[in-house]
Amino acid sequence: MQILKKTQLKSWKKAQEIGAEKVLELLEKKGLVGRGGAAFPTAKKWRIAKSQPVEERYVVCNADEGEPGTFKDKLIIKKNAETMVEGIIIASWTIGAKQAFIYLRGEYEYLRKKLERQIKEVLKKAKTDIKIDVVRGAGAYVCGEETAILQSIQGFRGQSMYKPPYPPVEGLWGKPTVVNNVETLTCASQAILFDDWDTNLRLFSISGCVQKPGVYELPLGIKMSEIIKIAKPKNKLKAMSFGCFGGIMPINENMPVTNETICQNQCHHGAYSVILIDETYNVVDICLSIAKFYTYESCGKCTPCREGTIRMLNLLKQVRDGRASKKDLETLNEFAHHVEETALCGLGQTSGEHIITALIHFRKDFEEYTKEKKAKDKLKNKK
Amino acid sequence: MKITIDGKEHEVDEKKRILQICEDIGIEVPTLCYHKDLFPESRCRICLVQKDGKLVTSCSTYPTEGCSIITKNEKVKKARERNLELMQPSAPVCGPEDDFEICKIYKEVGLPQTRFENIKDYPQDLGASVIRDDNLCINCGRCVQTCGEIQNVYAIDFMTRAHSEHVSPYNNKNLSEVACIKCGQCIMNCPVGAIRESPHIEEVEKALADPKKHVVAQTAPSIRAALGELFDMEPGTLVTGKMVTSLRKCGFDKVFDVDLGADLTIMEEASEFLHRVKTGGTLPMITTCCPGWILMMEHFHHDLLPNMSTCKSPHEMLGMLIKTYYSEKSGIPAKDIVVVSIMPCTAKKYESQRPELDSAVDYVLTTRELGRLIKRKKIDFVKLSDDEFDTPLGISTGAGAVFGASGGVMEAALRTAYEFATGKGVEKLEFDQIRGTKGIKDGKIIINGKEIRFAVASGGANIKKLLAKKDQYHFIEMMACPGGCIGGGGQPIYTDPEVLQKRAMAIYQEDAGKPLRKSHENPIIK
Numbered sequence: 026m027q028i029l030k031k032t033q034l035k036s037w038k039k040a041q042e043i044g045a046e047k048v049l050e051l052l053e054k055k056g057l058v059g060r061g062g063a064a065f066p067t068a069k070k071w072r073i074a075k076s077q078p079v080e081e082r083y084v085v086c087n088a089d090e091g092e093p094g095t096f097k098d099k100l101i102i103k104k105n106a107e108t109m110v111e112g113i114i115i116a117s118w119t120i121g122a123k124q125a126f127i128y129l130r131g132e133y134e135y136l137r138k139k140l141e142r143q144i145k146e147v148l149k150k151a152k153t154d155i156k157i158d159v160v161r162g163a164g165a166y167v168c169g170e171e172t173a174i175l176q177s178i179q180g181f182r183g184q185s186m187y188k189p190p191y192p193p194v195e196g197l198w199g200k201p202t203v204v205n206n207v208e209t210l211t212c213a214s215q216a217i218l219f220d221d222w223d224t225n226l227r228l229f230s231i232s233g234c235v236q237k238p239g240v241y242e243l244p245l246g247i248k249m250s251e252i253i254k255i256a257k258p259k260n261k262l263k264a265m266s267f268g269c270f271g272g273i274m275p276i277n278e279n280m281p282v283t284n285e286t287i288c289q290n291q292c293h294h295g296a297y298s299v300i301l302i303d304e305t306y307n308v309v310d311i312c313l314s315i316a317k318f319y320t321y322e323s324c325g326k327c328t329p330c331r332e333g334t335i336r337m338l339n340l341l342k343q344v345r346d347g348r349a350s351k352k353d354l355e356t357l358n359e360f361a362h363h364v365e366e367t368a369l370c371g372l373g374q375t376s377g378e379h380i381i382t383a384l385i386h387f388r389k390d391f392e393e394y395t396k397e398k399k400a401k402d403k404l405k406n407k408k
Numbered sequence: 409m410k411i412t413i414d415g416k417e418h419e420v421d422e423k424k425r426i427l428q429i430c431e432d433i434g435i436e437v438p439t440l441c442y443h444k445d446l447f448p449e450s451r452c453r454i455c456l457v458q459k460d461g462k463l464v465t466s467c468s469t470y471p472t473e474g475c476s477i478i479t480k481n482e483k484v485k486k487a488r489e490r491n492l493e494l495m496q497p498s499a500p501v502c503g504p505e506d507d508f509e510i511c512k513i514y515k516e517v518g519l520p521q522t523r524f525e526n527i528k529d530y531p532q533d534l535g536a537s538v539i540r541d542d543n544l545c546i547n548c549g550r551c552v553q554t555c556g557e558i559q560n561v562y563a564i565d566f567m568t569r570a571h572s573e574h575v576s577p578y579n580n581k582n583l584s585e586v587a588c589i590k591c592g593q594c595i596m597n598c599p600v601g602a603i604r605e606s607p608h609i610e611e612v613e614k615a616l617a618d619p620k621k622h623v624v625a626q627t628a629p630s631i632r633a634a635l636g637e638l639f640d641m642e643p644g645t646l647v648t649g650k651m652v653t654s655l656r657k658c659g660f661d662k663v664f665d666v667d668l669g670a671d672l673t674i675m676e677e678a679s680e681f682l683h684r685v686k687t688g689g690t691l692p693m694i695t696t697c698c699p700g701w702i703l704m705m706e707h708f709h710h711d712l713l714p715n716m717s718t719c720k721s722p723h724e725m726l727g728m729l730i731k732t733y734y735s736e737k738s739g740i741p742a743k744d745i746v747v748v749s750i751m752p753c754t755a756k757k758y759e760s761q762r763p764e765l766d767s768a769v770d771y772v773l774t775t776r777e778l779g780r781l782i783k784r785k786k787i788d789f790v791k792l793s794d795d796e797f798d799t800p801l802g803i804s805t806g807a808g809a810v811f812g813a814s815g816g817v818m819e820a821a822l823r824t825a826y827e828f829a830t831g832k833g834v835e836k837l838e839f840d841q842i843r844g845t846k847g848i849k850d851g852k853i854i855i856n857g858k859e860i861r862f863a864v865a866s867g868g869a870n871i872k873k874l875l876a877k878k879d880q881y882h883f884i885e886m887m888a889c890p891g892g893c894i895g896g897g898g899q900p901i902y903t904d905p906e907v908l909q910k911r912a913m914a915i916y917q918e919d920a921g922k923p924l925r926k927s928h929e930n931p932i933i934k
Binding site for chain 1: 449450451452453454456463465468469470487490491494495523524527546547565566568569570571572573
């Protein structure tokens with residue numbers, strides 16, 4: 026795996042030799058983009074922070090990987106934390122930050138001790154005065170969102186802020202802050218050192234109704250059929266989802282997996298987590314568990330997300346119980362769209378996606394429960 | 409920067425957010441969580457507008473060059489309606505008596521027929537002077553911001569998350585169990601009436617109906633400058649005469665003026681201050697007429713105890729006079745007299761219940777409660793004729809009147825202290841440097857060759873700032889509410905900051921119109 030190749034501080038040495046400007050150019054040339062899901066060009070982000078006319082700057086490494094079906098960052102922290110730390114050092118040095126934070130997911134607490142030891146070692150070897158602190162999240166999914174991370178690090182409630190101002194302009198304590206994902210920073214270190222580094226190799230977290238779930242490094246543009254072959258499904262597949270905020274769509278074996286093809290189907294590409302669902306499941310149940318997740322993880326700040334997610338969940342429960350009328354399905358669709366359009370942050374803006382896509386592609390599943398209930402009621406009446 | 413709003417081109421300031429721009433050019437955008445004095449958090453999502461086809465919250469979004477903004481169309485309307493619908497299951501349905509901000513929004517956006525059921529079930533928080541009902545709350549967060557940003561008290565914050573997020577003191581305790589200063593500023597900023605003063609109106613009505621009780625009202629200086637607003641009169645209209653008439657019509661046996669209590673306070677405070685200066689007592693001396701500030705001192709700055717003046721607040725002084733001097737003079741036994749203070753303040757409700765104070769005041773009504781009482785008695789306030797306060801405790805000076813505005817106590821005290829010390833009147837009665845709506849004001853005066861530096865602060869955050877440099881002053885006036893009593897937590901709710909200024913102007917106008925303008929000239933005190 027490319028991502029597990031260690032740079033052993035050679036990348037840091039090279040960066041110091043060629044200078045900050047050349048580092049940025051190199052990253053631009055290699056085409057490194059954010060791996061958290063938004064695919065923002067990394068060099069551009071660093072440049073914005075670097076160009077702000079202030080003294081203090083910060084780097085935050087986002088290790089709050091909370092997206093259901095995503096577990097690639099855990100692999101990196103477990104097996105290649107040194108390279109990640111090196112990436113943080115390079116990022117801090119490039120933009121002129123003296124302090125960096127690693128925001129570690131609350132559930133990854135067991136990784137912390139080893140990580141802190143590794144940070145200490147790398148910093149000592151790198152001979153730099155940059156400080157790196159590990160901040161532990163308390164388990165809120167929304168704190169993986171960049172503005173919420175910043176709020177949490179500053180000691181406030183982990184709630185999203187609206188943008189602009191974007192963090193590279195105004196972040197921690199009002200100072201320019203670069204927030205990059207674990208994978209991005211690790212890649213940055215590798216991209217600088219290895220000439221054959223390939224930006225198209227991405228980490229796919231594959232899970233669902235399969236026999237071989239796990240993290241795989243695959244090239245962008247790979248066909249779904251190949252992914253399915255690797256994953257070894259148990260039964261005939263019915264649906265696929267690219268992270269739960271990516272929506273649910275019917276399985277399409279011929280589809281090459283690229284940002285564009287996923288987005289065409291009304292979905293967000295996210296961080297290439299592939300969840301495969303087979304025919305034994307009703308999509309409504311899948312929606313229900315995703316909706317439960319959103320309802321629990323909403324930070325509660327804005328009205329549409331706070332009130333909307335629970336209403337969507339309740340409507341989905343009605344569907345499952347076979348009590349939903351056509352009008353209820355309309356309401357469900359209406360509010361799924363409404364929450365997406367008017368919520369404050371990424372969490373709210375994608376919290377209706379699974380419902381919208383499921384209603385487009387799997388309407389039958391929704392009607393199935395109602396039919397089942399009717400049939401049961403009929404039987405009861407006959408008795 | 410040039411942008412298009414509703415099809416018309418406008419030249420706008422790029423440093424202003426879209427909501428402000430719309431307001432400046434006269435386009436009203438409904439909002440619940442936005443408040444001019446607070447940092448826009450954009451929680452409620454009612455102020456949505458379309459910017460280049462995308463829905464954005466106008467309170468938090470800046471315009472971009474050449475962008476097109478639509479404030480009214482079907483999409484915007486529907487989106488606002490749906491957000492209201494999401495809040496609706498628990499938010500108040502406005503009846504004819506209610507005039508919360510959300511009622512105005514219902515009128516603009518339309519009261520939605522909600523398709524959802526109410527899932528909130530929180531216990532009520534019945535504090536000593538501020539009560540909260542989380543079930544009505546729409547989580548706009550203005551109370552939390554007010555308590556933190558404006559008052560620096562941080563008594564309430566959001567608890568838990570998602571749909572069970574709600575406002576509460578730490579760990580779901582009651583307001584009476586935490587360091588709350590009872591200023592009631594959260595009430596002033598609540599758009600749905602989820603926070604209110606703890607009502608004394610029923611008890612007062614009961615006392616009024618009781619023929620055996622002799623019910624006496626005493627009104628604070630700042631009521632007369634604000635009461636009219638509750639009856640749709642212009643802000644800043646002085647309604648002293650109408651107020652007295654309406655109180656009589658409500659059934660109060662006597663109506664006295666707390667301005668007299670204020671005059672008494674000044675006599676005490678001015679003498680004490682001069683005494684401290686002469687004998688080298690603890691300086692700076694800090695005023696004690698604001699019970700909100702007293703609570704703040706007790707909770708956060710108790711080391712200042714020696715600096716506090718020893719005076720009671722004006723209504724407590726007058727209350728005591730009523731139960732002793734007046735009772736003796738009129739022959740009505742003190743136990744039959746019910747003293748009702750009409751105050752701009754929620755902290756005074758708590759003050760009157762403090763066991764250590766042995767208060768003479770039985771009930772405290774806020775300005776809003778008085779308005780409710782007048783409405784209940786079906787009195788047409790605007791058409792009332794003017795009337796005078798009762799003797800003997802209704803005569804007051806202009807110095808008592810200015811108590812209502814921030815800086816007023818200091819001004820009144822200096823008028824008297826100067827004359828006590830020098831034997832001459834001050835050259836200019838108006839101390840312009842401590843007038844106006846600025847949060848912190850200061851000035852100096854030469855008394856008998858000694859320079860006396862004085863300062864005034866209103867609002868919790870300003871108090872904190874002033875305390876950091878307190879040592880350079882001799883005399884400090886503190887008021888917990890921004891703008892002083894005219895902006896008190898019991899006053900009619902306003903959204904426009906100019907209202908405060910107008911109320912202050914009314915009070916200064918009352919002072920200027922009085923024949924007696926120094927507390928020690930009050931014939932009662934003489």
